[in-house]
Amino acid sequence: MHIAKYNANGNDFIIFHTFVEVDRSTLAQQLCDRQKGVGADGLIVLLPHAEYDFKWQFYNNDGSIASMCGNGTRACAHYAFTNQLANASMRFLTGAGVITSVVENDLVETELTTPKVLSESFEENGLTWHFCDTGVPHLVTFVEDIGCFDKVIARQMRYKYNANVNYARLEKNALHVRTYERGVEDETLACGTGMAACFYSAYRQKLVGTSATIYPISGDELSLRIVDQKLFFKGSVQKVFETVLDL
Numbered sequence: 001m002h003i004a005k006y007n008a009n010g011n012d013f014i015i016f017h018t019f020v021e022v023d024r025s026t027l028a029q030q031l032c033d034r035q036k037g038v039g040a041d042g043l044i045v046l047l048p049h050a051e052y053d054f055k056w057q058f059y060n061n062d063g064s065i066a067s068m069c070g071n072g073t074r075a076c077a078h079y080a081f082t083n084q085l086a087n088a089s090m091r092f093l094t095g096a097g098v099i100t101s102v103v104e105n106d107l108v109e110t111e112l113t114t115p116k117v118l119s120e121s122f123e124e125n126g127l128t129w130h131f132c133d134t135g136v137p138h139l140v141t142f143v144e145d146i147g148c149f150d151k152v153i154a155r156q157m158r159y160k161y162n163a164n165v166n167y168a169r170l171e172k173n174a175l176h177v178r179t180y181e182r183g184v185e186d187e188t189l190a191c192g193t194g195m196a197a198c199f200y201s202a203y204r205q206k207l208v209g210t211s212a213t214i215y216p217i218s219g220d221e222l223s224l225r226i227v228d229q230k231l232f233f234k235g236s237v238q239k240v241f242e243t244v245l246d247l
């Protein structure tokens with residue numbers, strides 16, 4: 001099996017394409033295992049689709065299925081274009097709906113799904129939480145010091161609300177973000193829908209304008225903008241290697 005390993009600002013993925021649609025949860029766990037497998041935060045499988053350029057299966061590191069993955073859309077769009085499976089501007093079907101991505105060299109911009117507010121903001125664990133869906137559910141709290149990211153609190157909130165958990169620090173028109181990711185069950189170096197959730201929560205509170213620079217813990221620089229309530233997420237991706245696995 002021919003696979004590619006991608007890095008999207010620290011969020012890493014194994015990607016391949018096939019005609020065969022089967023449940024790949026166990027394969028995802030095997031391939032994503034960082035000791036016994038290739039190692040990645042997720043597995044992305046591209047499949048043919050009659051109406052769109054392709055559809056995808058997305059699995060987290062633990063084999064769980066997630067409806068969307070912002071960084072994953074940018075990595076798989078680059079993979080699809082590089083492997084001549086789609087043109088530079090493509091539309092593909094995810095569990096959260098149809099996604100449009102545009103590839104320009106190593107830069108990829110994705111139009112995410114329309115964000116949804118999941119509840120009123122609330123206080124818990126001495127923090128104010130905002131709850132929204134940017135393709136998958138995210139809790140967001142704004143802090144003065146991003147170093148106070150607390151994995152114990154994040155894990156507790158992740159299970160109580162079945163959501164990814166983000167701490168964000170605002171600095172002028174930029175956000176520094178740390179994310180505890182559902183399905184990885186740990187902090188990842190970047191989470192695309194998490195960055196989008198932090199931007200959207202800040203925008204709704206008028207803490208940022210219609211665009212902002214976002215810095216995940218990897219230190220990479222990404223951008224988010226909102227136009228007519230649609231979120232556009234842009235950043236670079238890298239193909240780390242390609243190989244053939246005899247599975």
Ligand SMILES: N[C@H](CCC[C@H](N)C(=O)O)C(=O)O
Nearest residue numbers: 066069070071136191192193
């Ligand atoms: N772990 C997420 C899916 C991947 C999201 C993240 N990698 C991104 O870039 O959006 C969940 O199960 O809700």
